[in-house]
Amino acid sequence: MKEDYRKRIILKMIPNEVMTILDIGSRGNIFNKRYNTKTIDVIEDADITQDLEKNQKIKFNSNSFDLVVLNQILEHLSRVEEIIIESKRVSKKYLLIGLPNELTWGIRVKYLFGKIDQEGYIPYGHKHRFSIKTIEEFIKKFFRNYEKKEYFGAFTGAKFLPIGIKHFLARNFPTLFSKEVYYLIKINEKVPIIKRKGTKK
Numbered sequence: 001m002k003e004d005y006r007k008r009i010i011l012k013m014i015p016n017e018v019m020t021i022l023d024i025g026s027r028g029n030i031f032n033k034r035y036n037t038k039t040i041d042v043i044e045d046a047d048i049t050q051d052l053e054k055n056q057k058i059k060f061n062s063n064s065f066d067l068v069v070l071n072q073i074l075e076h077l078s079r080v081e082e083i084i085i086e087s088k089r090v091s092k093k094y095l096l097i098g099l100p101n102e103l104t105w106g107i108r109v110k111y112l113f114g115k116i117d118q119e120g121y122i123p124y125g126h127k128h129r130f131s132i133k134t135i136e137e138f139i140k141k142f143f144r145n146y147e148k149k150e151y152f153g154a155f156t157g158a159k160f161l162p163i164g165i166k167h168f169l170a171r172n173f174p175t176l177f178s179k180e181v182y183y184l185i186k187i188n189e190k191v192p193i194i195k196r197k198g199t200k201k
Contacts, residue, residue: 005152005153005163006152006154006180010030010071010098010150010182011030011034012150013148014094014096014184015094015184017093018035018066018067018094019035019036019066020035020036020064020067021035021036021037021038021065021067021068021069022038022040022058022067022068022069022087022091023037023039023040023069023071024039024041024052024058024068024069024070024083025040025052025070025071025072025073025076026039026041026072026073027039027041027043027045027046031069035067038060038065040052040058052073052076052077052083053124056077056082056083056086057082057086058083058086058087058089058090060090061090062089063089063090063091063092064090064091064092065090066092066093066094067091067093067095067096068087068088068090068091068094068095068096069098070084070087070097070098071096071098071182072098072099072100074099074128075126075127075128075129075130076125076126078127080142092187093186094185094186094187095143095183095184095185095187096182096184097139097143097182097183098180098182098183099130099135099138099139099180099181100126100180101130101131101132101174101175101178101179101180102126102129103131103132103175104155104156104176104177104178105156105176105177106156106157109156131175132175132178133175135181139183139185143183145185145186146183146184146185146186147184147185148182148183148184149181149182149183150181150182151167151170151174151178151180152170152179152180152182153167153168153169153170153171153178153179154166154179154180155169155176155177155179158177
């Protein structure tokens with residue numbers, strides 16, 4: 001049910017004119033039934049298998065997709081500058097960015113008792129830890145403005161609450177009750193057309 005709730009939030013943010021999507025760091029499960037979707041991920045069943053820690057060049061021509069999705073992936077990368085530039089390049093209209101809030105009330109309680117999520121050496125774990133405040137700062141730094149923002153209400157005890165109450169808490173008290181934040185960003189700057197050798201169409 002949590003996945004359905006998240007899926008509805010994300011799909012509702014996508015403008016009507018979007019037909020093609022590049023989903024980076026995911027299997028495209030949210031989008032592939034409605035949109036012409038390509039995927040880039042370290043997993044083998046992605047359309048392009050690629051370790052973004054080692055190589056962030058995207059093997060598509062400029063302006064190839066209506067929407068490029070970076071959902072719960074940027075926090076896993078040591079550096080994000082190149083993948084953001086590349087995402088803007090291959091998108092002709094929009095970006096959809098999803099980032100985690102790691103200071104919901106349940107996580108704070110865990111910290112008080114000395115428990116840490118993703119503790120120890122995890123090669124593909126989170127390299128950056130975000131709060132609601134630092135998520136907003138990150139978006140303004142790399143994208144300046146955004147068209148839409150949505151909070152996803154997931155927190156300790158949320159499974160016992162109706163979706164309407166979860167959404168109310170997430171929107172009105174995101175610091176404590178929103179586990180993820182999603183931003184729809186419109187590509188305003190003109191990106192030079194680049195055709196890469198061996199690119200996918």
